[in-house]
Amino acid sequence: MPIVQFAPFSSLVQPSLWHKLSDLKIDVLKLSDHAISITGTYSIGRTVKDRETGREIGLPCNLSVGAEGFEEDHKPPHGSVVAVGSLKNYNTIEEFKAADKTALFNAEAQAIWDHVLKTRETSQLNRFLLITFADLKKYKYYYWFTFPAFVAKPAWEIGEEGWKSAAEELSDEQHWVQLRAIHAKLHTQTPVLPYFLIKKTPSAEGGVEIAPVEAYETFYASVPPEQQTIAFIDPSADPSNPGWPLRNLLAYLRALYPASTSRLRILRWRDSEPPASPNSGWKSQIGVLIQPGGEAAASTEGRPSAVGWEKNPQGKLGPRVADLAPMMDPTRLAAQAVDLNLKLMRWRILPELDLDKMSSARCLLLGAGTLGCYVARSLMGWGVRTITFVDSGKVSFSNPVRQPLFEFADCLDGGKPKAETAAAALGRIFPGINATGHTLSIPMPGHPIPPNAASQAQAKADVEKLERLIEEHDAVFLLMDSRESRWLPTVIAAAKGKIVLNAALGFDTYLVMRHGARTSSLSKGKDGKPHQRLGCYYCNDIVAPADSLTDRTLDQMCTVTRPGLAPIAAATAVELLASLLQHPEGLFAPAPPPTTNQTSTSESQDGLNSVLGTVPHQLRGFLNQFRTMPLVGAAYDKCTGCSETVLKAYETEGFPMLLKAFNDAKYLETLTGLDKLYDEGEGLLESVEWDEEEGEGDDDF
């Protein structure tokens, strides 16, 4: 008698599986290669008609796995059977290749066997293992399935009649009624029973009863063997070869009921829908399987040997590759790639890093010059999605070599507007960015607004636009090339409680600082102590900001700095923001005290550090010695930029107060009382003209 050949499972992986695996890998698994649970499904094997020959061709015995396989309570599609499995993702292609396939396989086979013996259940009979390596940089997924199947010794043979149509075989007279009944009973269950027992029961509807295989002893207690029909949902559409699930079912039966199972009447259930014509068209088949040697064959103890690694499309035992790159939307690919690079930080180095705090920070960049361009680039590197530029200038020929969002073409025909052009460049770099540019002149103290209606209205509109922009953002970067242009945003941002990062360049020195947050006597840190009120850009000044732009020579108008200074200062400002946002107290993060012992480790400063380290108040860089110096400066109660006097006057009076500050050189000094200080010659302070960024902080040296 011919030996029964079984049709193996053939994996069918939905692309959704790989997308989901990518997400899991990046966000959950990270470096773990522990196996995780996954489920697949299979259903009755389908045939298609060959267009040329008109013959029915059976499709492979697909075991389909998709993203939903990771869901714990996933409901399979109607008529499908769930197969449980596990997925083991390797960290490197080398590990994937070097994995001990024999050991992995044996462990799986053993798990199935142990489960059978322990629980007498069939739920793990179609258990599978999927090993993978996900090349997330290239969207290539290497994978290999194994579907362990136990090898019967001796092999099963099929009775002389072979596989016959169930409609013929099941009952000579009432086959249609019976099959209909089996169908109805089977398919009302969800998930469908993968294996079931059938017996004739004239009193039952359709004359048959069915039960799970687990009920074998009770259900067939008084049924003679020749009337027992054991059925399974057959994923194989091949007329002679039943699918893999039968193979393990046979092993299961032989292991648990060795006495009665060396000859079995098997129904390959293959009718997902009953045929239109009552008496013909049933696809299910029945055959009698015999294991030669009878009971003796099952008496050998221990687990039978097993096979099961899937062959690849080349017909070899080896992994398959899914290359998803060509089918992915490039914009989405870019977004995922950028995300990935950031999320990798959390795998090994900083699991506690909260990337969303940075990427969700809406950043307003006042100035789209050398600093503005470099700040935007580092922000993009951190995944920041909302970047807004404000600038009043146009791209000039000297800009592109120092301002990394502009090109030569942007300088032609008088130059494109910088803010809008920088925003457009961000879009070209990363389509997922939300970047906008506003050409806007920021009114400044020392630059009086001409006393005509149009100029006043323009200034008012400019102020309102700036107020709105600051309101709509979380962090404001002051990146302009003059001192006085920083005043208005300093005041507005302080009043609105926004984060302010300030960067200014000298020839080979820079200042990067965060403005202190407005505090009240009620605001306290997590340690219960009142918040320290740190200074702003103007806190060390003893005169109000004034016109420094008029009457400048060429070398004062241009950015005369060592070219490496701007990228260093800009990146430092962005990293300062990153550290600030990671600090539990955010805007109120305390500044580390200046320390002469620069080698003290950060660990000794509990409460000061974010997960990214210290959050300094000010940093002064000196490129002539490649040195950086952290500084701390307290807020000054006569400060023209952030003192309560100034903020309250702004909040109470609004635009008219600002107008006074723009027009009247002495207004801010009178308001804050700086003028009295000056008149009285208090202290030894003198009004000295410093280079742009050296106007404050010098006392700290």
Added chain:
Amino acid sequence: MPIVQFAPFSSLVQPSLWHKLSDLKIDVLKLSDHAISITGTYSIGRTVKDRETGREIGLPCNLSVGAEGFEEDHKPPHGSVVAVGSLKNYNTIEEFKAADKTALFNAEAQAIWDHVLKTRETSQLNRFLLITFADLKKYKYYYWFTFPAFVAKPAWEIGEEGWKSAAEELSDEQHWVQLRAIHAKLHTQTPVLPYFLIKKTPSAEGGVEIAPVEAYETFYASVPPEQQTIAFIDPSADPSNPGWPLRNLLAYLRALYPASTSRLRILRWRDSEPPASPNSGWKSQIGVLIQPGGEAAASTEGRPSAVGWEKNPQGKLGPRVADLAPMMDPTRLAAQAVDLNLKLMRWRILPELDLDKMSSARCLLLGAGTLGCYVARSLMGWGVRTITFVDSGKVSFSNPVRQPLFEFADCLDGGKPKAETAAAALGRIFPGINATGHTLSIPMPGHPIPPNAASQAQAKADVEKLERLIEEHDAVFLLMDSRESRWLPTVIAAAKGKIVLNAALGFDTYLVMRHGARTSSLSKGKDGKPHQRLGCYYCNDIVAPADSLTDRTLDQMCTVTRPGLAPIAAATAVELLASLLQHPEGLFAPAPPPTTNQTSTSESQDGLNSVLGTVPHQLRGFLNQFRTMPLVGAAYDKCTGCSETVLKAYETEGFPMLLKAFNDAKYLETLTGLDKLYDEGEGLLESVEWDEEEGEGDDDF
């Protein structure tokens, strides 16, 4: 009798003047606003025929000034008269506007007058002053000429016959012969005499003699006044109004020869070419000028009043503007703008800075990733003109947000090659750059070359290409993402005596260093002491570089760093090169000793500093504390990268030696003797696996 009206000079500025002034301003004048000498020229006034009316129209009395006016021994065009003058360029538009025009004018007028009285010469009579403000960022030139002309009181009147054709007036019979003779005598002189005296001398050729005005007393000693004819080259083509030069000539004559000059016969010489027809077509005119009041008028002492600021095209006393931007080649504009920004450093801050040392340095960037892109940008900022990239990769979707020479579009269709794409980006930023890219895999120790002919030939070709590239450049930047890929260029560059800058990133730390130069016992510093041999990237290693690339997890394959780290490290590397190149000992510049007193001023370290400051050997940056630490490491005589043993083996054996290093993990350790060290367990060194950039230097902490 009608008062004589004079046609004033009209300035004609050649664009070459502005280009030359730009150069002078940037390279020579810088912030100086001292007046500098300049000459202009004028020639006989020309007429053109009005196309519609057919009438001759006189062109303005042009005084032309161009770039050649700055040349000391400039020869004017044939037939032109030189006018001396001075140019005073202001630093700011405000200073230009606020300049005291009256004082400037009076000083010029006085200078002319003083010169006349002191020297009795006419050479300064047409002296002019040009004040300017050059907006070199926008190529706009504001300028204002003054041509001081003395006002005669009372005014000169012209005789009843007015201006008559010289051909009619000069001689009733032989006018043609005489004019021909005057022409011949006058125009053989170069420069042409602006003023000259004529007398009839029958024995002379043509019957006339001419002499410079300075010879007035002797030449006319025996000539009756009615036979004296005083001539001048007249830039005015107006039939009734002689040009401005006559005005000052009259003042000169009245001042020096008051007794004989209240009535003068004046020849307006206006024939640059004698007419074709002998007796007609002469343009020169003769008239008799009378100053009413005779001798008395000249007896008033002191300088007559003067006028002379030129009116602008709007007919107002005010400056003119030359806007050269629209007529300039944008590529040239860009080149000038970039140069300008750099040269400004020398104006005030660092006059001794040698920009050429930096801009002429040919830089080879091994690696066109995050570091490579940022390094290239800072190099461009410094004016470096030759930048060559080597990379074997393609642009991937995660690159553009961190690698500032790539855009989203570069990632499509599998990604463009990085090296060539980065080079193309530089060209888009600055068309004057000489940028190229080479897709090349650098062979590495620990990555054996497959033992087949094709692979061996490929490796040999790759090595030769790298050798050639290093040979052709002055500085080599090591900016790759693995340790072992830096080995081959380290060896080649050390052997060839090239500058090597090395940058490597950790998560929030970086290393930037310069490799020490190969020294011999003969090589000594300027102080006579032997050169210090500083270490290379491998000098702290106790094992040879090996395969660190295979078997890496995703977070090890990608650049998992704080995004601000790369711009900081890259810019630091470029600034280190800048400081090194400015140091008088260049490649051999000594490293400043590590100092705990970080606030010591750089001035105290004589001989150590370049004009840009110190030239550290190694810099380690720690972003978690925003701190940078300078380190010094000596060369190690067992170093696998730069020891004499390795360099000599490479120089002697060539490619076969390299091949051994690639293929045999132990070769370099055996060659250098590191293996013995290791076997003997000398010291407490251990082979520890560090993160990429933390493999060395840790002993220095």
